[in-house]
Amino acid sequence: MSREKLVVIGNGMAGMKCVDEIIRLAPNKFRITVFGNEQHPNYNRILLSKVLQGDSSIDSIVINDWSWYEERGIHLYTGETVAHIHSDSQYVTTLSGIRADYDHLIIATGSSAFIPPIAGVHKSGVISFRNIDDCKTMIEYAKKYKKAAVIGGGLLGLEAARGLLNLGMETDVIHNAPYLMNRQLDRMSSDMLRKELEEQGMRFWLSRETESITGLNRAKGIRFTNGSSLEADLIVISVGIRPNVELAQKSGIDTNRAIIVDDYMRTSKPYIYAVGECAEHRGVAYGLVAPLYEQGKVLAKSICGHISEPYLGSVPYAQLKVSGVEVFSVGEIRPEEAETAIQQFDGIRGTYKKVTMKEGTVRGAILFGDTAEGTTLLGLVKRRAAVAELIAPPSVGGSSANDELAANMPERETVCACNAVNKSAIMCAVIEDGLQTLEQVRDRTKASSSCGGCRPIVAAIVHYSLQHGKGALEAAVPPICSCTDTSHEMLKQYIAANQTSTIHELKTTLGWKSFSGCNVCSSALQYYLELYHPETTIRDRNITAECSFNVDTAPTNPDLISGLHAEFDSVSLRSELQSCCASLLFPAPVKAAITSSIQYPVGILVHDIGITGAPAGWEIYAGGHAEHPVKQGQLIAVAESNMQALALSAALLQLYRENAEFGERMWKWVERAGIIDIREIILDSRCQVELNRRAQLAAAAQQRMEGLGEGICSNR
Structure with a gap:
């Protein structure tokens, strides 16, 4: 089957990050042509200052060398400037006369330095x-x-x-x-x-x-x-900088300060997209690497035909590191924007910290001299965390400030915002993969490889992991209960790797303190056994009552089940979802709600999983909770049909089954795992298919074992 033609105008960080994601998602879908007006392969523009400062060479800041393009079959034109986009006939032409046809076109022309109207500004020198x-x-x-x-x-x-x-x-x-x-x-x-x-x-x-x-x-x-x-x-x-929009303007594409795009990075012309510093989303043009990478991921999924969450904007932040001077800033920091929540000055160490608040939530932060807390504060600002979360955790005796921060940072907290790398990934690279240096971890995980702002805390996590070994992974993880020293994660790993089939064997092998156990650990043992070995585990009925799956459905309006709204049949979707999931065991009770229209609410946003018909399709929410503490469900995805909604919902529920701890409600799991990471997995077509496959196998195995169990009971 012939490949579609994809042309990318711009060989910078945003465009090539998008291309890299496209190749990862659909390696054989496109024949890719890239035009770059510089004579170099893709390099990290952010690190140019490091070259000037003598900390890096030009070769060391190259992200994708010449062989990267060749190995992926990308036709790269360097030193070429695209002169016109013929959107009606779907081809581009360069100043030198090269023509390239396209089925999809990505504009990633970046920006140029803004030159103010100063007399003599164009002189040599x-x-x-x-x-x-x-x-x-x-x-x-x-x-x-x-x-x-x-x-x-x-x-x-x-x-x-x-x-x-x-x-x-x-x-x-x-x-x-x-x-x-x-x-x-x-x-x-x-x-x-x-x-x-x-x-x-x-x-x-x-x-x-x-x-x-x-x-x-x-x-x-x-x-x-x-x-x-x-x-x-x-x-x-x-x-300052000025987005490069001249090409788009003369080609009839809508522009403002930059090229106007929607939540999926689409421009006003069909099959033409824009990403990076040349794109303007909801009135904002970003000049930082993390937002540009986020845009690239959304566009890659969209252009590959995958279900994608929309790009909803980013929280910009600034990071400066010159000759030992470290500065970090994010959010609303001016007195007219927010009040001061924390202000600390250490004249001996030469450090300064200021955190601002508004309406009881964290809105901004400034760090000087020590920016290790930068990614943590960025996370608080992004989710507008309560000011109470600013209270410092207890000190770790004898450790440095960065080691203390590394020790107390949650396992799944994002450390490298540019490349979405969390603490756990860095620790696993050191402890499980045996990496020894920051550079090795950077090459493996990409943490600190872009702007470099997170380098201090990445180094601290590497140092902490090397010092404490496996104990570092287990230190912050409490045991299941007082009957054992084993944590949920340790138990899951052991059961997954071994064919132990009874609770008695597990308690013996893992050295349970109280062999009789309690309801908490006995239920957890039973649940994890079924999760990993459904074909050999007979369900304990006492656990089923605690971990049920129920679906509420609003009455379907017959007037809506016609024409354009025929797909919004909540009764049918309820039946299909119940059929898929009713025989599965969950870490905690799961309550779902489905309605064909927002006109018929059933508490969609306060259920563990909520599905509602909307103009764009079935909207799927997760993580709601109607009791104290009340939590509002967050949008996971939009599905175009019953079948797609069923596949997404079943994949979400299976991911929850596999990743949550026993007894952990879905809203707690969503907050711990992170909505962005959950979306990334659910919306990846390969992951989605595999999750559904495992759910089907588990359901079928459990149905067989239930039948066997009933037969044994009747014979007795």
Whole structure:
């Protein structure tokens, strides 16, 4: 079968992350052509400052080398600029005359440095700092000249300035605000940053507006609007970015500041998508790697025909690390936006921490000097956690601050936001796979491989894992009950790996303290035995009563079961779901609710699983709870038919069966596992099929064993 033609305009981080996801999901679906206007394969633009600072080489920041494209059959054109998109005939043409037809087109043109209208800004010796060529130019200038100036005291400007200092140039930074990084920091943290950088050799000109670049044929300096001036042989402009939208505009694609896209990254033209810094979603164009990667994953699933959760936006954050100075900022930090919940200053260690709140929830944070808590605070801001969660956990005796943070961080908490890597994945790489260094863990898991901001906490988790070994994985995991030292996870792993078929054998082998056990551990043992060995385990009826599956259904409106709404037959879907799941045992009672329309509510959002007919299809929610504490269900997916809704729901329930601990209600499991990770698994077609297969096998095996059990009882 012939492959569909996919053309990608842009060879940057966002576009290639999307291509990588597409190949992972559907390796044989597309014939892929990529156009990049630079003469390089895909590289990590964020780490250009590390090249300037001497911490990395250009080769070391390449993400996908030439062989990566060749091995995947990707036709890469470097040094080529696409001049026009012929959307009616579905092909693109480049300035050099190359034509490429497409069935699907992804625009990932990124952004360029914003060049303000300053007189003389186009003179020789004035450059921006956006790509490898800019980096090479700065290195060459440093060999000939000694005075440099950076216009812009934001994140990129300071990183460029630090690089110029490392190259041996005298460096001045000009900023039009009264303090550095004024969009990300408060006055106190900014003053701390300024002091540190001044000690390293930077000079600052704050609250200054540049009027012109002086010099006849090339730049010689800067004149300010107040009449003062500054000598400089090299001037770097770093005052912001501008999305590259010219190609889209002249091709008739709707744009605003960037290319307008919907929740699935679709533009106004059919079969054309946009992702990355050139895309504007719900009025926002992002310039950070984590949101761009999130967009790429959503687009990849959508373009491959997989059911995908929509992209609903991201919480942007900033991270700076220059010559030992670490800064992190996220969310609402200004006094007019939120109140201060925590403010801590340590003059001896040179650290600062500020967390803001609004309406009892965490809204923002600033860290200076020690950013190990950054990913934890980012998570709190993302889910608007209650301020009570800011209370520090008990100290671990004798450990460093980072080790203490690593020890107390929840196992499933995201550590690397860019690549969605959690603590557990890092610890398993060290403890189970035998990795010894941060670099090995980075290469295996991708944690800290993008912006590098999470590097301190990744290093701390690696160090903590090496120190404590398997005990580190088990330390925060309590035993099932007082009858044993065995945790739920340890018990599950043992039963899965062994053919033990009775509770008596398990208690003997695992050294139960109280051999008679209790209702808690006996029920857990019975449940896990059936979960992993359904073909040999006869169900204890006492457990079935505690872990039932029930479905509530609102009366179906006969008027809706016609025409476009014929698929929204809640009675039929209820019957199918009940048939699939009624014979399965669950970790805790599961209550489901199904209704054909939101006009007939049955508490969809306060059930363990809720399904309702909506204009886009069946909406499937999970994790609701009607009793204290009341929890609102979260959207898992939208299904287009009864069959799809059944497959998604059954896969979700089987994932819950396998991953939850015995006695853990679904809402607790959803919060612990994370809704994003659950969606990722459920919406992956291969995972979904496999989960449904295992559910069917378990149901069939249990039905056979129930029949056998009844036969034995009747013979007795």
